[in-house]
Amino acid sequence: MWNRHSKYYPSILAQIIFGLVALSIVVTTHADSKVPENLQVHGFLSQGYLLTSGNKVFGNSKDNGSFGFREIGLNASLQPMPSLQLSAQLLSRHAGKGNNGGIRVDYGFADYRISSDVTKQFGIRLGRVKNPFGFYNETRDVPFTRPSILLPQSIYFDRTRNLALAGDGAQLYGEANTNFGDFSIQFQTGLPQVNDKNSEVALIGGNFPGKLRSRLSYIGRIIYELDGGRLRLAVSGTQLNVGYDPAAPFGADLMAGLVRFSPIIFSAQYNAERFSITSEYAIRPFRIKDFGVSALDMNFIGESYYIQGAYRFNQEWEGFLRYDVLFTDRNDRNGRQFRTSTGRPAHNRFAKDMTVGLRWSITPEIMLRAEYHRIDGTAWLSTLDNPDPFNTNRHWNLFAAQISYRF
């Protein structure tokens, strides 16, 4: 749909929609000196504290810990007519070297309902749309929607997060409410966001002269909910394509290679009054080719899963326990082949994280969280924050606390 040369068009579209929403707020507030009744503005603000042993997470979290984890978001939505909704969100995220707190358009799109009745809804979203995969990806930067301060990193790892966030393109969606459950289906095609060094380092293992360039990518998800969401099941599939534009002739730079990442995620959740059990499993084929360097010719399949139990003591207090596992290459789970072929530590290729945490909802708008991780392996550790793989510790701990406000 978008050709190579129209690369900037969709993000401009996102900005235009954001501008439209902002403009209509200004115009309507000036015109009748009251806001239109269906305009909504929401936002959140959070400040985190991280203390780690051995490795760095979101800044220099060793020794005295770090207050360098901050998330701020502001969104607006408007329904100029019943079948049309315009929505946009601005986000600032401060989290280590990969995220410096700069403000960006998280999403900005027009949602048009093509048809809608009591049992079926069908529509299209155009612009920058959040990538629908797994249970948490679309709202991964919103503290209140997460089950913990850090999402299970096996599935939602933060070092290639920009690729996973949103796509500039189009999404078709459909919902069906039947007597035997509700179905929700999304299919999306567009360009992922790759204009950051974190993705480059994470994907091709270094900072090269040229630039990564997003190629047309695809995402689809189907969610089934029984009994109003008591049981939720989902399957998500993605084919994420990233190309490379060399800045210099081969020899001084890489060739115009391709990175293809095609994870499939299976998700399941059971919600009772007091407890919820959630589990997600992902199989993630990863292919890198045509860079003209044999070390950058890779083909492996990653595997990850977590199981998490949450218990609500009362309306204010919730506790959770989670076991989260990531294998970068499922045919080399202990990383020994990797160590033999690259000389790097084997523990760079897996991570097993046991987490326990507490959530205190002081009011429905203010939330305080704390959690403790015991981790074996560094597979999801940010390479930008920990540039030297030999200077990472296999066994390490992470403590995090976060206070969040929403409106």
Place this chain on the structure above:
Amino acid sequence: MFFKCIRYKILLLCLVFGMLSNSYVSKASETIVIITYPEVEPQTLSKNTLRSIFSMRLKTWPDNIPIRVFVLPDDHPIHSTFTKEILNVFSYQLRATWDRLVFSGTGQAPIKVNNYEEMLTGVAKTPGAIGYLKERHLNNSVRVLNVE
């Protein structure tokens, strides 16, 4: 012995009756009803449809008038009773659904009111409005919707 026995029985009877009438009274006053703006077209809705409305998926009434959903705060006792007993979901689930919509841009949040007085006036004066109340707080400014 005999009198003691009678006395016990009377006491027991009183107790049982007291409990019954007590629970009867509390049940009647706790009954939650669905209310709409008086001109909203449907007068009966299925539980499934009601769930679609309160989870903000269904946006318009059959006559294409936008649905305006009114809710009490998450920690309000009437809200938890409503979600649990009428919608058969827990209030934390509904909150998660709304948050997913609001913070991914794919939907909007319901309109929050702080107490039943605001609920009553809000639903009474907003075309397309739907909300809920304890039966004893009802007045004729709103219409009661039947749930199948």
